[in-house]
Amino acid sequence: xxxNTEPDGKSSEPGEDYLKTAKDLKKMNELAxxxxxxxxxxxxxxxxxxxxxxKSQIQIDKFKKDKNPDNLKSALLNLEKALKFNPQSYIxxxxxxxxxxxxxxxxxxxxxxxxxxxxxxxxxxxxSMMAFIIKKEEEKAxxxxxxxPEKTPVKAAEPPAPSQDDIIIKxxxxxxxxxxxxSGEAMVDTRPEENNLGDDDKLVxxxxxxxxxxxxxxxxxxxxxxxxxxxGLEAIFLVDNDGQLFKSINKSGLxxxxxxxxxxxxxxxxxxxxxxxxxxxxxxxxxxxxxxTIILVNVFYAILTLVIDNDSDLGxxxxxxxxxxxEVMQ
Amino acid sequence: MSTIKxxxxxxxxxxxxRSGLIITKDGMIIESAIENTSEAETLGxxxxxxxxTIKNSLSELGYNEFTRYVxxxxxxxVFLMDLGQSVMIALTDLxxxxxxxxxxxFQAATEIKKSGRLDI
Numbered sequence: 001x002x003x004n005t006e007p008d009g010k011s012s013e014p015g016e017d018y019l020k021t022a023k024d025l026k027k028m029n030e031l032a033x034x035x036x037x038x039x040x041x042x043x044x045x046x047x048x049x050x051x052x053x054x055k056s057q058i059q060i061d062k063f064k065k066d067k068n069p070d071n072l073k074s075a076l077l078n079l080e081k082a083l084k085f086n087p088q089s090y091i092x093x094x095x096x097x098x099x100x101x102x103x104x105x106x107x108x109x110x111x112x113x114x115x116x117x118x119x120x121x122x123x124x125x126x127x128s129m130m131a132f133i134i135k136k137e138e139e140k141a142x143x144x145x146x147x148x149p150e151k152t153p154v155k156a157a158e159p160p161a162p163s164q165d166d167i168i169i170k171x172x173x174x175x176x177x178x179x180x181x182x183s184g185e186a187m188v189d190t191r192p193e194e195n196n197l198g199d200d201d202k203l204v205x206x207x208x209x210x211x212x213x214x215x216x217x218x219x220x221x222x223x224x225x226x227x228x229x230x231x232g233l234e235a236i237f238l239v240d241n242d243g244q245l246f247k248s249i250n251k252s253g254l255x256x257x258x259x260x261x262x263x264x265x266x267x268x269x270x271x272x273x274x275x276x277x278x279x280x281x282x283x284x285x286x287x288x289x290x291x292x293t294i295i296l297v298n299v300f301y302a303i304l305t306l307v308i309d310n311d312s313d314l315g316x317x318x319x320x321x322x323x324x325x326x327e328v329m330q
Numbered sequence: 331m332s333t334i335k336x337x338x339x340x341x342x343x344x345x346x347x348r349s350g351l352i353i354t355k356d357g358m359i360i361e362s363a364i365e366n367t368s369e370a371e372t373l374g375x376x377x378x379x380x381x382x383t384i385k386n387s388l389s390e391l392g393y394n395e396f397t398r399y400v401x402x403x404x405x406x407x408v409f410l411m412d413l414g415q416s417v418m419i420a421l422t423d424l425x426x427x428x429x430x431x432x433x434x435x436f437q438a439a440t441e442i443k444k445s446g447r448l449d450i
Contacts, residue, residue, distance in 0.1 A: 067335040119383045169431055183392075257393060262387030269383045270401050273376035277369075279421075280404030289388055 017041075023214070026310065028059050031065070034058045039201050049257040050245050051330060052082035053092050060205050072099055072205075086257035090243040090264055094125055098205045116118055119265060122272045172258070213240065213301035220302055221247040223327050230320055232312030234292050237305040239263050246302065254291065254307060263305045267296050284316075297321055299328060332447035334361045341420065346431045348406065350420040353378055353441070354414070355385070358403040360416055372417065377410060381417050398435070400428075407431075411439050418442070 018041025025034035038055035061073035062068070068081040082089055093116050100109035110133050116126040139158060171330055220238055226245060227236055236253035243264030248256055271282040286297035288310060295317065299303040304324070308317055342350050342363040351362035352368055357378030366368040377405060384396050400425075401408040404422040409431065418439060422431055 028440060087390065099342060119379060119386060121379060259389045262384070265383045265387065266380065266399075269376075269380045273380050274401055274403040274405075276376050277373045279406055279408065281402075281403065282403055284402040286400045286402075288399070289384070290393045290395075291388075291391060 008025070012172065016050075016245065018045070019054055019245075022051075022054055022058070026054070027214075029061075031058050031062050031142055035062075046255065048084050049082040049086035049089055049092065050260075052085070053089065053095070053244065056082070056092075056095060059074075060099075065231055066225050072102065074098060086261050088261040089117075090120075090261065090268070095205065097129055099124070101129060101133065102205060106136060108124075109133060112260060120268055120272070122276070123268070125182075149166045156307055188249065216301045217246045220299055220304070223324055225325065227306065227320055230306075230308070230317065232309035232317075234309060235259070235307040237263060237307075239267075239303045239305060241301055252292075252307070259294075259307070261307070263294070263303055268305045270296075295321070297325070299325065334442055337441040337445075339364050340441075344430075344434045346422050346426040348421045350418065350438075352416055352418050354416055355381060370383075373421075375431060377408070377417065377419050378391050379411060381412075398432075408421055409435055412416060413434050413439060413442060 015207055018037055022037040022041065023030075025037060035055060035058050038051050038058065041048065041051045052099075056075040056078040057080065059071045065070035065077065076096060076099045077094045082092040083096070083131070085090065093112050096107045097112040097116075098313055100106070100112065112204065113126045113130045113133070115132065116123055149289045179211070185329065189255055217238065217240060224238065226251070227233060235254045236247075236249040237245060239249040239260045243261055245260040250256060266285060266287065267282070270285050274280060275283050281300060285294075287294040287296075292307045293310055293312065293314070295306045295308065297306075304321075306317065306321070308314075335357075338350055338361050349364045350367065350373060351364055352360040353374040354360060355378060358376050359370055362370040362447075364373065367441065369435045380399065380401075384399060385394070388394070388396060396412050398412065399410040401410075406424050407422045407426065407439055409420040409422065411420075418435065420431070420435060
């Protein structure tokens with residue numbers, strides 16, 4: 001989905017139109033229809049990681065409804081496809097980790113989470129899931145170890161303990177789960193990891209995070225036309241809190257898989273970085289790179305990203321950003 | 331190493347630059363003008379994560395290097411200059427003349443490049 005205009009001049013439907021329709025259908029719980037829309041979107045835009053991610057979220061919703069593990073398998077396949085086109089996608093990696101975790105495929109979840117923590121070491125979702133896995137592994141080690149109570153197993157380096165508010169894998173009945181684990185019933189599973197999908201009923205996969213702020217994102221998106229005639233403008237991306245592209249005006253046909261992920265990961269790393277070094281709160285990021293100057297702006301519920309030509313007048317861009325912020329804050 | 335040290339010293343003697351350091355891509359400090367070692371190490375570690383994020387994404391777009399990344403925060407600005415194998419970081423106050431900071435940074439980067447100590 002690099003450009004919405006075909007080489008022969010015919011215009012194709014942009015992926016974000018399908019995304020919007022499918023998201024609306026998902027919200028209305030019309031899951032089958034939403035999947036159909038995603039499939040049509042993928043026919044036209046077969047490399048669009050955002051559609052693959054949304055399709056997987058719809059399949060996760062289907063799984064929650066009918067408890068059919070095939071839906072989780074399909075969701076995982078779609079996330080793997082999304083990661084093929086966009087390996088740095090945060091939301092795809094988090095969702096895939098959650099599915100692996102639900103299927104007790106701890107090693108796969110661990111390697112996926114390690115990838116996130118490598119670039120975002122303070123990420124709370126990834127840290128809490130990693131802590132969950134380490135806890136499960138310790139329980140497994142205790143359950144399978146010969147009865148030598150004096151011996152304490154060597155502890156692996158542990159990420160920060162998750163807070164109850166932040167934990168994303170919600171264990172609905174922790175105590176019951178622990179009792180089950182202690183009896184060795186849950187952990188001693190000799191089936192291949194892929195066949196366990198949907199086994200752990202206590203783990204809830206978070207597939208609804210995009211719905212809450214849709215109205216705010218719409219309002220932010222409506223005002224993007226203010227940048228339309230900005231000199232040197234190559235693209236605008238409005239990226240939501242999960243790193244998914246909500247709206248784009250892509251004049252230069254920039255990669256809509258990679259850039260939103262770059263923006264989201266860079267924003268997250270910058271927010272953490274300035275906070276941890278005691279430099280206050282993140283307000284703006286300006287990256288000068290061979291593809292252009294990428295400006296990241298904190299707006300409510302989203303990251304506004306402008307990609308402009310490296311020779312553009314940054315002062316004029318700043319004025320326009322201030323006007324935009326003034327409008328959306330009204 | 332003395333060239334890097336003196337260049338960093340000159341950079342930090344600039345009215346606009348509060349402090350600075352040069353790190354490897356994995357966050358090890360090559361030279362620092364920050365007196366507090368643990369403060370410098372923390373800064374180096376977190377800034378290297380940012381550099382890693384930028385480089386990972388740019389490599390998917392077919393690029394190996396960036397020119398610079400500037401973070402504006404509520405307390406000041408952080409400038410990151412890509413030197414290839416290493417990264418120069420400069421901390422400034424909020425209201426600074428960006429053009430002058432940029433000139434100082436480019437001069438420092440050029441000096442360090444000239445010293446031939448980039449491939450550390």
